[in-house]
Amino acid sequence: MSDLSAFPITSKWPAQNPEIIQVYSLPTPNGVKVTIALEELGLPYEAHMVSFGTNEQKSPEFVSLNPNGRIPAIIDPNGPDGQPIGIFESGAVLVYLAEKTGKLMAREGAARYATLQWLMFQMGGVGPMFGQFGHFYKFAADKVANNSYPTDRYRDETKRLLGVLEGQLSKHQWLAGNDYSIADIATFPWVRGLSIFYKADEVLELKNYPAVMAWLERALARPAVQKGWPAPA
CATH class of the missing domain: 3.40.30.10 (Glutaredoxin)
Structure with a gap:
């Protein structure tokens, strides 16, 4: 024991x-x-x-x-x-x-570092920037009602990062290439949150990122994702 x-x-x-x-x-x-x-x-x-x-x-x-x-x-x-x-x-x-x-994640070689670099992209970019956008857009809108700079700044950065994802996913099924990896697991919940949690589909023009949206749907369709999402209930 x-x-x-x-x-x-x-x-x-x-x-x-x-x-x-x-x-x-x-x-x-x-x-x-x-x-x-x-x-x-x-x-x-x-x-x-x-x-x-x-x-x-x-x-x-x-x-x-x-x-x-x-x-x-x-x-x-x-x-x-x-x-x-x-x-x-x-x-x-x-x-x-x-x-x-x-x-x-591959144990060695180029595939390993492809996964790590996209994981770091989420940790250093997608998570912090999407989170700041959501904060000012949804939770602090009343505090910046007379100053659109914070919302505009993080909206534009969020759209830029979505554009980076779009570029990668228009060429590959998953972020690190052909194989689903921890890079995808780290990233797609944040993309889902833009719509489900922040209700920002229109302001972020999510329809302009079709490869990202298709990737999100592929990820959400996985049985393990459906089991793991609500835990802990």
Whole structure:
């Protein structure tokens, strides 16, 4: 029986089955990356909901696993050398899971770096910029009603990044080429959020990115995506 008592987070979110991966998350674009990847990889996991409504991501127990106070984070009881390991930052978790299983990212060569570069594109560009656009467009619209600069800036950058995705996906089925990878898992939830969550179809003119929209539909049709999206419920 694995002993996870060294991780204080388990005192707030006890593991029902400490032999499987523990996920601390919420169904946000960042949060669903991990559960979708776990479903794709067929790895058993236990999902714990971290409530933003009560700022649980800032609780001492959660911060003990992720000092940055952001979801998602995991504990794998069967980490390197058979020892438990905790990992935070969604990109790092995706790389860890891909390397653990040898799936969703090539082990070596050019294909590996193709996946990594598009993963970094999401982490450094798509996530932060789409998030800032959504903040000013949906949540802070009243605060910038007399100053359109923040909304315009992030709208234009979001459209530019969509254009980069369009260019790649007009030539390839998936972001890193012919194979579905952690780069796709990291990115498509953010694209979906532009429409589903931010309701920004028109202002972003999403119809002008047909290859991106077709890629999004391919991703959403995957059974593992449909299983992993709502976790933790």
